[in-house]
Amino acid sequence: MSNLQVSLVELIRRTSAEIPEDVHKAILHSLEQEKKGSLASNAMAIIDQNIALARRKSQPLCQDTGSILFYVHTPVGYDQIQFADTAREAVKEATKKGFLRQNSVDSLTGRNDGTNVGIGAPAFHFHQHRGSELEARLVLKGGGCENVGAQYSLPNEDLHANRDLDGCRKVILDAVLQAQGKGCGPGILGVCIGGDRATGYELSKTQFLRRLEDRNPVPELDALEQDILMTSNELGIGPMGFGGKTTLLGVKIMAANRVPASFFVSISYMCWAYRRQGVRLNATGEISDWLY
Amino acid sequence: MQPGKSVTGFTKISMIELTFPFNENQIRALKVGDEVSINGVVFTGRDAVHKYLHEGGQLPTGVSLRDGIIYHCGPVMLKQADNTWKCTAAGPTTSIREEPYQWQIIRDFGLRGVIGKGGMGERTQVACREYGCVYLHAVGGAAQVLAERVRQVRNVHFLEKFGAPEAIWELEIVQFPAVVTIDAHGKSLHEEILARSRAALAERV
Structure with missing residues (x-):
């Protein structure tokens, strides 16, 4: 070889076997946040035990x-x-x-x-x-988290989402609501505003290469990331959708150019097992x- | 139904022990939010198996789901030198994909429990109430913690036909932790959380 x-x-x-340090830190923070003895806290404790076990056994x-x-x-x-x-x-x-x-x-x-x-x-x-x-x-x-990814074409009348940052905010939060716990939350969002249907999704996934604790150098996107993270964690979906304070561990957003006729917002969801x-x-x- | 013994890991005093074969009264007594510890034989079955049974396929000889549990899981299995299987990762897969089929399998095969993740929809909820079954939510992604609760891989069916993740694996599990999120009283934690989170979001957009 x-x-x-x-x-x-x-x-x-x-x-496959080792959770990255930045993600583990966020998981431990979430474990502290959740109310002791709640379903959310117990789920996070199992997740933390799983992280240790996988590393020790060198197993997925x-x-x-x-x-x-x-x-x-x-x-x-x-x-x-x-x-x-x-x-x-x-x-x-x-x-x-x-x-x-x-x-x-x-x-x-x-x-x-x-x-x-x-x-x-x-x-x-x-x-x-x-x-x-x-x-x-x-x-x-x-596949579980891939299946809850979503792509929106703006404007979206049902969500009153126009072609602006507030419209992006509305559809991203809708994706969080639709995902509930199905993508093995608490999750991490990778988002691309713009691009075409293929590049939008592809670029949304490149956001997963960023460290969880980094900050977006573009002020508008940084504000949107913080807003989506905070608002999502106020929805009470929680780990596994059991209810609780941690619905998301992180949000990473980029913008790419688009053609005038299209305005896509492509959202990829990453499970806690990042x-x-x-x-x-x-x-x-x-x-x-x-x-x- | 007895309170679980406090042992290693996450079997807690407050957990309700469920041991195969499961009986209807015991299952009907469970409520949304109950944490359970499951013991005995369960069969895995996911997309291919559900579609196959829905289309009139027969269970292989030696597989009975009556008073039993189906586990939505595609494990990682390694074949050992002595031809037995070792389960090295075994968390739940997303259950909602089986929503078109699950109600019928509960009705026709006498299931008492479905283990999975992410919850299921209205048809499954109705079938749980009608026929005395519960949906048991395991922690998604916790493949190592849950594989440790697999004491033995007793058999495998449809390995050639469906491939390893989609095969029916017969697992003996011990103190397998899960949460009742759909009970036999018509209640669903998923429905409640969705309604609550939708209302919370409406105030924030």
Whole structure:
């Protein structure tokens, strides 16, 4: 096995089994907030115990090891084809080892060949940069939270949402209401205002690469993030939809250009089992740094 | 029905012990918000199994859901050297996808409990009241805590047909924690929280 493949198997293992530090911190904060002995507090306690157990046993935090999304920044001229081939082998290997569930199904035949490799699976997002380093980030996104994602086209008459920031606020909060606990809350929102139907969703997911505690450099978006977070946590949906103070752990929003005729707001929901990790790789494919 | 013994982890004094086979009176006595600790044999079944049964498919020999529980779960299973299975991750999957089918499976197969996450809709709620069944909400994503409560993987059915996550796994569980969120009195925690949160949102937009 090449160094790169070994590194990518380790990236997958750690992403699947270990919650990132920033997310764990938010979960512990939520556990403190919830009333002791409530259903919400008991659910958060089980979640915290699960985090410790998964790490100790090197086993998946959640059995739905999700869609496998690679975000790779490469130096100019790097061989992306070889990276993708190696990553596919790493995915197969990680599946054999139980870091990933046999989780990829042929949509026409319903067949699951047990490898997690097929058309569009895993997914790769390659970007070249001027630097000399290779950075590979991985998000494993479960189906339960993916299913509660939503895309709105503004204006939306039912929600009285116009083509402005208040309209965006209304539809984002509607998505939180519709999701209830179904996406394994407390959740984290990744939102893209603008783009087209495909890029809107795609960019909304890049927001999950941000650290939970960071602040948006765009003042209007920062205000909207804080507002959505605070308002959502006043709705009383709570962990698992059991009721309680923590409906969301974080909100991350970006804006992308759109064509004049379209105004999409695309919302991706990430469950508490927020699996995101990243590595910086040296020239021989070994891990030099962890990014989160 | 006895209060649960206080043991390791999250089995608490206030938990109600449920042990297979479950009887109708015991199930009908449960109320929304009760925390339960489940013991005995349960069968997993999710999208493919529900659709199959809804379309008139027969349960494989050796599988009975009568007075039993179906668990909406697609576990991670590893085959051991001696050909037995080890359950390494086993949290609940989203239940609402089974809403078109669940009422019928409760009615026709005599289910007393459905374990899942995210809640279910009105048809399931009505079937729970009508036939004496409850919906038991496990903590979504808690795959390791819940896998630890699987004492033994007794058998697997439809592994070839549906693939590992969608197969019917026969699990012996011990002190498996869940919350009653739809009871047999026609009450649903999900309905209550949705109504309350909708009203709270209306004041804030």
